[in-house]
Amino acid sequence: MESFASLIGISVSAIFISNFVLSRFLGLCPFLGVSKKISSAVGMGMAVIFVMVIASGFTWIINRFVLLRFDVEFLRTIVFILVIAALVQLVEMALQKYSPALYEALGIFLPLITTNCAVLGVALINTEINPITGLQFTFFETIVNGTMSGVGFMLALVLMAGLREKLELSNTPEILEGLPISFITAGLMALAFLGFAGLNFFA
Amino acid sequence: MEITLPVLIVGSVGLFFGIGLAIASKKLHVFTDPRISEILNILPNANCGACGYPGCSGFAKAVVEGKAEPTGCIPGGSKVANAIADILGVTTLLNEPMMAVVHCKGGKNEALEYSDYDGITDCNAAVLIGNGPKICQSGCLGLGTCVNACPFNAIFINNNGIAEVDPKKCTGCGKCVKACPRNIISLIPKVHKIFVACSNHDRGAKVKKYCSVGCTACTLCVKATPSGAISMENNLPVLDYSREENFITAAYKCPSNCFSDLVKFRPKANIDTKCDGCGECVAVCPVKDAIEGEKGTRHVIKKDRCIGCGICLNSCHVHAISLWGAGSVKS
Numbered sequence: 001m002e003s004f005a006s007l008i009g010i011s012v013s014a015i016f017i018s019n020f021v022l023s024r025f026l027g028l029c030p031f032l033g034v035s036k037k038i039s040s041a042v043g044m045g046m047a048v049i050f051v052m053v054i055a056s057g058f059t060w061i062i063n064r065f066v067l068l069r070f071d072v073e074f075l076r077t078i079v080f081i082l083v084i085a086a087l088v089q090l091v092e093m094a095l096q097k098y099s100p101a102l103y104e105a106l107g108i109f110l111p112l113i114t115t116n117c118a119v120l121g122v123a124l125i126n127t128e129i130n131p132i133t134g135l136q137f138t139f140f141e142t143i144v145n146g147t148m149s150g151v152g153f154m155l156a157l158v159l160m161a162g163l164r165e166k167l168e169l170s171n172t173p174e175i176l177e178g179l180p181i182s183f184i185t186a187g188l189m190a191l192a193f194l195g196f197a198g199l200n201f202f203a
Numbered sequence: 204m205e206i207t208l209p210v211l212i213v214g215s216v217g218l219f220f221g222i223g224l225a226i227a228s229k230k231l232h233v234f235t236d237p238r239i240s241e242i243l244n245i246l247p248n249a250n251c252g253a254c255g256y257p258g259c260s261g262f263a264k265a266v267v268e269g270k271a272e273p274t275g276c277i278p279g280g281s282k283v284a285n286a287i288a289d290i291l292g293v294t295t296l297l298n299e300p301m302m303a304v305v306h307c308k309g310g311k312n313e314a315l316e317y318s319d320y321d322g323i324t325d326c327n328a329a330v331l332i333g334n335g336p337k338i339c340q341s342g343c344l345g346l347g348t349c350v351n352a353c354p355f356n357a358i359f360i361n362n363n364g365i366a367e368v369d370p371k372k373c374t375g376c377g378k379c380v381k382a383c384p385r386n387i388i389s390l391i392p393k394v395h396k397i398f399v400a401c402s403n404h405d406r407g408a409k410v411k412k413y414c415s416v417g418c419t420a421c422t423l424c425v426k427a428t429p430s431g432a433i434s435m436e437n438n439l440p441v442l443d444y445s446r447e448e449n450f451i452t453a454a455y456k457c458p459s460n461c462f463s464d465l466v467k468f469r470p471k472a473n474i475d476t477k478c479d480g481c482g483e484c485v486a487v488c489p490v491k492d493a494i495e496g497e498k499g500t501r502h503v504i505k506k507d508r509c510i511g512c513g514i515c516l517n518s519c520h521v522h523a524i525s526l527w528g529a530g531s532v533k534s
Contacts, residue, residue, distance in 0.1 A: 066216065072209050079216055086220035090227050097231040169323050 006133050007144050012199070013131070014148035020118050021156040022186075022193035027118030031157060032182055034109070041161035045154025047109035049147060052122050054091060055084045056146030059123040060139055073127075080123045088114040122149045156193075160186065238290055239263045245286045246276055251354040253277045253376035266291070277301075278355070278374035301375030301390040303358075303368045307343040308400040308463060310363025314342050314414040325351075330384045338413040341385055341402040352382035370396075370465055396465040397442075397450040404437045418461045424453035427489060451512040452489045469511030470528030472504050477523035484515035484524060 018024055021031045027048075034044040059080050067073050092110050095103040113119055126142045129135065137145065163185050172181050242263040250258040254275040256265050265271035266287060273287040280300050288294060320329050320336040326348040329335045335344050345364035357372035358379055368379075370393065380388045387402040399418065403410050407419030420438040432446035433453055442450060451469065454462035474484070480499040488494050493509050496502030516524050 062216070066212060070208060070212055072212055075209055075213060079213060082213070082217055082220065086224055089224055093227050093231040096233050169325070169328075171324065 003133075003141075006130070007141065010130070010141060010145050011148040014145055015152040015155060016193065016196040017199055019152045019156055019193050019196075020121065020149050021153055022190045023197070024121065025190075026121040027116055027153060028186075030112065030116065031160060032179070032186065034112075035157055035160040035164055035182075038158060038161045038165060041157045042154070044109045044112075045150070045157050048113055048116075048118065048153050049150030051084075051088055051091070051110070051113055051119055052146040052150040052153075053143060054087060055080075055119050055123050056126055056142045057139070058083055058087055060126055060137070060142040063127050076124065076127060077120070080120055084119055084123065085114050118149075118153060122146050125149075156189070159189065163189075236267050238267050241290050242266055242287055245279075245283055245290075247278050247283070247374075249278060249354060251278060251374075251376050251378065253354075253378055277376045280374075300393040301377075302370050302373040302393045303375065303377070303379050303388050304391055304398045304400075304463070305343055305349075305366045305368060306387045306389065306398065306400055306402040307341070307385075308363070308365055308461075309337075309339060309342050309414040309416050310345070310361070310365045312363060313416045314339050315412075320344075320346075327384050335385075339403055339410075339417065341387055341404065342414070343385065343387060348384065349379035349382050349388060352378045354378065391442075392444050395442075395444050395450070397454050397462055399440055399442060399461055400463040401439065401459075401461045404439055406438060416460055419459055421458060423456045423458060424462070427452045427456040449512065451510055452514065455489065455510045455512070468528060470526040471506045471509040471511055472513070472515055472524050473527045474502050474504055474519075475523050475525070476501065477521045478502055478519075479521055479523075481520065483518045483520065487514050487518045489514065 014020075020026050021028065030044055030048075035041050062079060062083055063073075063076065067076060067079065088110060092103070095110075122145065126137050126145055128137075130137050130141060133141075160182075164182060167181055167185065176184070239260075240263075243260055246259040246263060248259050252258065254262045254265075254271065254277065256262040256271065259276075262271060262275060266273060266275065273291060273293065274281075274284040276283050276287070315338050316336040317338050318333070318336045320332070322328055322332065324346050326335070326344045326346045329344050329346055334340060335342075337344065343365045345360050345366060347360055347366070349366050350358045350360060354376065355372050355374055357369045357374070358366055359369065361367045366379075366388075368388075375390055375393070377390055380390060385402070391398055401414075401416065401418040403414070403417050405417075407421060410417035410419055418439055420435065422435055422440075424440050425433045425435055428448060428450065430446055430448045432443045432448035432450070433440045434443070435441070440453075450462070451464075454464055474494075478496075478501040480496060480502060482496075482498050482502070484502065485494045485496075489512060490508050490510055492505065494502050494504050494515070511526060511528070513526055516526070
């Protein structure tokens with residue numbers, strides 16, 4: 001039960017409390033770049049979830065069995081970048097070969113997120129101490145954290161896309177049209193998500 | 204050595220993934236037609252979607268598969284079409300470069316509105332409410348639906364509240380033509396600079412009441428064009444751009460000033476010393492008092508009157524007249 005509660009805690013924390021975009025301010029580039037239409041926001045979100053899960057798993061293995069073993073944790077960032085970049089390439093090739101339909105759907109977005117800071121961010125956060133259990137993340141917890149961080153990213157992206165689709169039709173002052181009003185909206189959304197910060201239902 | 208271990212680890216991780224990727228690229232290789240990437244290199248890569256396919260890569264694939272015509276890329280024009288045809292080993296018909304024009308110039312100062320519109324700045328939305336604020340049912344609303352549709356930033360709303368196309372930027376992709384809810388944008392060959400800037404099919408007396416630059420269907424332009432390149436259809440002149448005709452006279456004769464000319468300064472006619480004063484040019488000139496001179500002496504063209512239509516060029520039996528100015532035409 002302990003671990004189940006921990007998984008729920010990780011999920012809520014990753015989606016709401018420390019949402020990747022709106023609380024940690026990582027991955028802002030696709031957040032503003034691919035949030036013009038809900039359909040492309042969903043595509044991008046799916047691709048991010050996909051890559052985050054795979055990157056979380058692989059970097060956990062590398063961290064545990066290579067970096068910690070040889071006591072070279074300071075190489076974490078550089079090795080993770082290498083691993084994630086290579087991995088996304090590999091996944092892209094495999095998708096093109098075995099699942100052309102999925103490749104068509106994710107195809108444009110996959111190379112975009114290869115070097116995205118949100119993906120590197122989730123890998124690095126996974127190496128920290130789990131605030132709920134007070135221990136290192138287990139492999140399973142890592143996967144859950146990766147998935148839920150991706151879900152949080154997608155949530156922020158889709159919410160933003162929905163707002164921007166509405167904004168497109170509204171009467172915005174000329175000086176704020178386009179990106180400026182999107183930045184203001186993003187700021188207000190981040191403020192709203194700040195409300196989750198005090199959430200602690202294990203107390 | 205402290206540096207050896209980190210270098211070894213990063214190096215070996217890199218090597219591991221490098222070899223892995225190399226093997227994967229061989230094992231997971233998907234055969235793609237090399238012509239697809241060749242064609243993709245030629246295409247403008249603006250991903251405008253005017254061809255009807257999602258982006259240039261989609262079009263390249265469709266062309267190789269034979270689903271699309273080599274001439275399908277509108278912004279690329281004949282240059283790209285020929286290059287694609289070369290790669291595919293087929294011949295293609297040359298298509299003329301086109302540009303979009305807005306067939307309306309009745310802006311705030313000319314066309315009356317029966318209401319103020321203060322809704323969503325989009326022509327489609329305005330049309331939903333009582334068919335827009337303008338009394339003219341085929342007038343440009345100037346709310347910029349075409350501006351948003353243009354992938355090349357070639358359309359803007361001018362000071363008069365009318366959409367205008369920048370001929371230099373326009374590639375003739377035709378996206379604005381589809382976007383306009385009034386259907387008043389069309390493509391004309393780029394070499395022609397004159398078009399009818401009105402789309403109103405109402406009768407003259409009715410048009411006069413609400414637009415000072417509306418076509419009243421007086422047919423003066425048809426009469427001014429003996430080549431027959433202009434015909435009246437449904438109270439509006441239709442210009443046949445496939446004929447040998449420059450439409451300058453028609454534009455000049457229009458009493459409502461409905462024609463738009465994209466050329467600011469037309470070349471003017473000039474009569475040289477070969478002139479024997481026969482007076483033939485005076486007889487054919489569509490402009491009153493543009494050519495002066497006594498019979499038997501050298502005639503002179505008044506530059507401020509001449510419209511540069513070039514009709515007098517062919518009438519002169521000693522070939523004394525030529526057009527001078529920007530892009531001058533010799534007789």
